[in-house]
Amino acid sequence: MEWKGIAAASGYAMGPAFLLEEEKVAVQKQTLSPDQVGAEVERFDSKVTQAIQELEVIKEKARKKLGDEEAEIFSAHILVLNDPEYIGAVREKITNEYINAEAALQEVTDNFIAIFESMDNEYMRERAADIRDVSSRVLHRLAGIEEKSLDDVSEPVVMIAHDLTPSDTAQLNRDKVAGFATNIGGRTSHSAIMARSMEIPAVVGLKNIVEQVKTGDYVVVDGSQGVVHVNPDEVTVASYKEKQRHFAARQAELNKLKDAHSVTADGHRVELVSNIGNPLDAVGAKKNGAEGIGLYRTEFLYMGRNEFPSEEEQFEAYKSVAEMFDKESPVVIRSLDIGGDKELPYLDLPKEMNPFLGYRAIRLCLDRTDIFKVQLRAILRASIYGNVKLMYPMISSLAELREANKVLDEVKDELTSKNIPFNRNMEVGMMIEIPAAAIIADQLAKEVDFFSIxxxxxxxxxxxxxxxxxxxxxxxxxxNPAVLRLINMVIQAAHKAGKWAGMCGEMAGNLTAIPILLGMGLDEFSMSASSILPARALMHRLSQSEVKPLAERVLQMESAEEIVRYVEESVPAIAELM
Incomplete structure (x- = not known):
């Protein structure tokens, strides 16, 4: 049998299945008498304290096995259990509604999870797993159920589960667990992130793999293509053993490029940088050989909370990333891209029929300059700690760009009047994500320092x-030819004005797209951390002089299929690195 899911961590694993079945806690709502409430709150608090102590131990294990970045996931879990809004809500429910701790915890948790899962943002939806993980830990302690130890597995197995929580993943013994497959999850779930850090092949989002596999079945996990084979034939197993050998050899070669320059075979230099959503992501980016940050998504500072982040909180988040890199490495911070599909409960935005075409990003910031100025002050203050650059999202006209720069100038004047230092020469650019902006890129290029597509x-x-x-x-x-022509138009407009052009969308890390973009003259490629080394390896094999005519020919083609076929046939190295 073959099952298709989401490729969460590259590589190939095979071995007997080990079915991890979580012991369910049947929560029954019980009514308490007034004189029982105090003791019930104390019982709840004691189990929360126990859970925090356990997480501290797991955090230290993770730090030794995985490093500081992954260990910080458990710091986030500990913060959840120290959050007065979350834990306080459970205490209030016990006290005000006279119900048992299990029922109160379940109801509050369900509400929090519903809020996160309703967000139209994959990263924030996956944070619901954090709430689910910590609440499950406390719930099991309340029920007197001790945690299963995954270290008890005696031979290399493929772990099969409905879900693997970050706690589960951190405690996997890499010598005994070859890979894992789960019913649910996505590429940005913490278990997927940690699987990539531990280099454990993983496929998630398989929907019902638990129901299709029993302990002892022979399983192959193809973490590169997102496929799981259950009890495959000998030919399939032999094929995957060969893929496994090839993958190991390729990874060893890629790791040699972590500190290498991103340069083509004929000496053309570009920047390979990373997209991040928080300071922890920057640690992973640097470990994967990123030469800087091409997109720092700042909206994650604003989401999953009940009030705006302070200027000081933002300043520390931006400063910490700037200080991770040397003074020459870029850290491009995107101003707030919120609104429409990304809701902030405390902002009370109106519902919209077409949120992607609505009140969001720079449109919101120019309307709410009180919010915008706080962020701009924090970015400017952080600019003296590294090569920080500011980038506006969703610009569609010269008028918007000029208005945004006017607000920026006002903030600069405010900082100057208070003798607060900042980099007066900080580069200011904009994203090109609206066709209107691409069409007038020649005009916009005169008033920015760079474009990021x-x-x-x-x-x-x-x-x-x-x-x-x-x-x-x-x-x-x-x-699509129309998309490629717009991209080329933007790059040429930037270069004509003496400015640089980058790309921060998923396309920048697409191996088939890289020869085209390199041939068009793209200066900076910003991508997920795991894409950096394969991209660098491909660039080392390409020559600028050869990909330029390739790009020119592609721009004359009539379909996406024709373009992909032509590029992949012309550049055999793409297939070798996939």
């Missing part, structure tokens, strides 16, 4: 195809 939105706006809608997903195609 956000292909995720540019493709969807160009093709009028919602990238989350499966029924029109066939239209969401980065190699």
């Amino acid at each position: 956000g292909t995720n939105d540019l493709i969807q706006y160009t093709m009028a195809a919602d990238r989350m809608n499966e029924r029109v997903s066939y239209l969401y195609q980065p190699f």
Whole structure:
């Protein structure tokens, strides 16, 4: 049997299945008498304290096995259990409604999870798993159920589970667990992130793999393609053993490039940088050989909370990333891209029929300059700690760009009047993600220091195809000739004005797209951390003089299929690195 899911961590694993079945806690709501409430709150508090102590131990284990970045996941879990809004809500429910701790915890947790899962942002939806993980730990302690130890596995197995929590993943013994497969999860779930850090092949989002596998079945996990084979034939097993050998050899070669320059075979230098959502992501980016940060998504500082982050909190978040890199390495911070589909409960935004075309990003910031100025002050203050650059999202006209720069100038004047230092020469750029901006790129280029092409939105706006809608997903195609012509137009406009052009959409890390973009003259490629080394390896094999005519020819082609076929046939190295 073959099952298709989401490729969470590359590589190939095979071995007998070990089915991890979580012991369910049946929560029954019980009514308490007034004189029982105090003791019940104390019982709840004691189990929360026990859970925190356990997480401290797990955190130290994770630090030794995985490093500081992954260990900080458990710091986040500990923060949840210290959060007065979350834990306080459970205490209040016990006290005010006279119900037992298990029922109160379950109801509060369900509400919090519903809030996170309703967000139209994959990263924030995956944070619901954190709440689920810590609440499950406390719930099991309340029920007197001790945690299963995954270290008891006696031979290398493929772990099969409905879900592996970050706590589960951190305690996996890499000598005994070859890979894992789960019913649920996504590429940005913590278990997936940690699997990549531990280099354990993983496939998630398989929907019902637990129901299809029993302990002892022979399982192959293809973490590169997101496929799981259950009891495959000998030919399939032999094929995957060969893939496993090839993958190990390739990874060893890629790791040699972590400190190498991103340069083509004929000496053309570009920047390979990373997209991040928080300071922890920057640690992973640096470990994977990133030469800087090409997109720092700042909206995550604003989400999953009940009030705006302070200027000081933002300043520390930006400063910490700037200080991770040397003074020459870029750290491009995108101003707030919130609104429409990314809701903040405390902002009380109106519901919109077309949120992607609505009140969001720079439109919101220019309307709410009180919010915008706080962020700009924090970014400017952080600019003296590294090569910080500011980037505006969702710009569609010269008027918007000029208005944003006017607000920035006002903030600079405020800081100057208070003798607060900042980099007066900080580069200021904008994202090109709206076709209107691409069409007037020649005009915009005169008033910015750089462009960064956000292909995720540019493709969807160009093709009028919602990238989350499966029924029109066939239209969401980065190699569509119209999309490629707009990208080329932007790069040429930037260069004509003496400015640099980067790309921070998913397309920047696409191995098939890289020869085209390199041939067009793209200066900076910003991608997920795991894509950096394969991209660098490909660039080392390419020559600028050869990919330039390739790009020129591609721009004359009529379909995405024709373009992909031509590029992959012309550049055999793409297949070798996939």
